[in-house]
Amino acid sequence: MKNRSWAFLAGGLLVALLLAGVVSNYASSHPDGLDSSLLKGCTVDADNNIVAGSCPAQQAKDHELGDSPLADYGVRGVENSFVSTGLSGVLGVLVTFAIGAGGFWLLRRRGGTPSEGDAATPAEGDATAARAEATS
Numbered sequence: 277m278k279n280r281s282w283a284f285l286a287g288g289l290l291v292a293l294l295l296a297g298v299v300s301n302y303a304s305s306h307p308d309g310l311d312s313s314l315l316k317g318c319t320v321d322a323d324n325n326i327v328a329g330s331c332p333a334q335q336a337k338d339h340e341l342g343d344s345p346l347a348d349y350g351v352r353g354v355e356n357s358f359v360s361t362g363l364s365g366v367l368g369v370l371v372t373f374a375i376g377a378g379g380f381w382l383l384r385r386r387g388g389t390p391s392e393g394d395a396a397t398p399a400e401g402d403a404t405a406a407r408a409e410a411t412s
């Protein structure tokens with residue numbers, strides 16, 4: 277890969293890590309469109325607990341992976357929420373990058389387009405025979 281490609285790849289990874297590690301902490305904590313539409317018909321308190329009414333959100337259950345190490349946009353065991361959210365974002369970017377790089381590496385090893393060094397050069401005898409055929 278050319279130096280320019282490496283610089284572009286490293287710059288993109290750096291920007292993704294910065295966005296995931298720092299900027300993700302400033303995302304809105306209010307419910308998104310799906311969550312708010314599921315709460316229509318219910319009354320909620322300040323802690324988003326349903327206190328009255330009837331809505332689809334009342335049938336919600338805990339997710340099967342709700343107790344996993346990276347559940348709820350944080351890292352379990354890290355008490356500081358800013359660090360926890362940032363660390364989970366950075367880990368997500370690194371895992372995604374590793375999977376993508378591994379996939380490209382496997383595809384390249386499997387036999388994509390040959391690079392300059394991969395092309396076989398004809399033997400001297402083959403070149404002489406080819407010239408002889410061309411002149412006759």
